[in-house]
Amino acid sequence: MIGLPAAITTCLFDLDGVLTSTASLHRAAWRRTFDEILARHGEGEFTDEDYAAHVDGRPRLDGVRAFLASRGLNPPEGGPDDPPDAETVHGIGTRKNDLVLRLIDEAGVDPFPGSLRYLRAVREAGLAIGVVTSSANAAGVLDAAGLDEFVQARVDGVTITTEGLRGKPAPDSFVACARLLGVAPEAAAVFEDALAGVEAGRAGGFGHVVGVDRAGQPDALRDAGADVVVQDLADLLEVTP
Numbered sequence: 576m577i578g579l580p581a582a583i584t585t586c587l588f589d590l591d592g593v594l595t596s597t598a599s600l601h602r603a604a605w606r607r608t609f610d611e612i613l614a615r616h617g618e619g620e621f622t623d624e625d626y627a628a629h630v631d632g633r634p635r636l637d638g639v640r641a642f643l644a645s646r647g648l649n650p651p652e653g654g655p656d657d658p659p660d661a662e663t664v665h666g667i668g669t670r671k672n673d674l675v676l677r678l679i680d681e682a683g684v685d686p687f688p689g690s691l692r693y694l695r696a697v698r699e700a701g702l703a704i705g706v707v708t709s710s711a712n713a714a715g716v717l718d719a720a721g722l723d724e725f726v727q728a729r730v731d732g733v734t735i736t737t738e739g740l741r742g743k744p745a746p747d748s749f750v751a752c753a754r755l756l757g758v759a760p761e762a763a764a765v766f767e768d769a770l771a772g773v774e775a776g777r778a779g780g781f782g783h784v785v786g787v788d789r790a791g792q793p794d795a796l797r798d799a800g801a802d803v804v805v806q807d808l809a810d811l812l813e814v815t816p
């Protein structure tokens with residue numbers, strides 16, 4: 576019993592905040608990075624609402640552009656070789672990445688216990704498993720969390736850049752992972768904690784979209800297109816669809 580419609584043969588999981596608790600580390604690193612910029616421009620602090628609306632679930636540089644634009648700030652693009660102190664989109668992204676890698680290193684990476692139980696149940700039920708994340712750090716996080724053994728296909732921030740995919744909330748990364756696993760979107764379920772990710776699942780025509788509410792925003796997840804909202808993936812083990 577995995578709490579999914581019978582037509583679903585494949586599960587596509589977001590990583591940070593769905594399988595691992597690293598979402599809070601990303602949010603903390605973004606907050607520190609942006610607060611320093613905002614203070615210099617006389618702007619109010621970066622809030623959880625800012626994170627949910629502009630940054631969560633999106634590729635790194637999209638998050639930099641979208642959030643700063645929401646405060647009327649539009650730094651130059653710069654390039655991937657910009658140093659972390661450069662006031663460019665790339666420099667700011669690198670600054671945040673240095674910070675999040677340090678936080679991940681200090682805190683370590685653990686899967687949510689309920690997510691681990693759910694992954695085991697999904698595998699036992701014979702469904703395919705993919706991971707779809709905007710993070711370019713996914714390989715290291717999956718390895719540190721000990722989750723590699725479950726993952727049959729992965730589309731991450733590196734794939735998004737090298738293949739020129741549009742990031743969430745566009746459905747491209749989920750569609751690419753479904754294609755890698757050889758299934759149509761209607762046969763796949765999407766599991767997401769970010770509003771942008773839920774929107775991507777809905778936009779891609781996926782068969783079932785599960786919103787995972789880690790931030791106290793069940794209504795917003797439903798409004799973004801979640802078919803069902805749970806607090807923890809293990810809640811689905813109790814559900815009769």
Ligand SMILES: O=P(O)(O)OC[C@H]1O[C@@H](O)[C@H](O)[C@@H](O)[C@@H]1O
Nearest residue numbers: 591601632635709710711712732
């Ligand atoms: O900076 P990274 O590791 O490539 O991650 C990009 C984004 O990945 C998403 O999974 C997170 O929700 C975002 O907070 C993060 O900004």
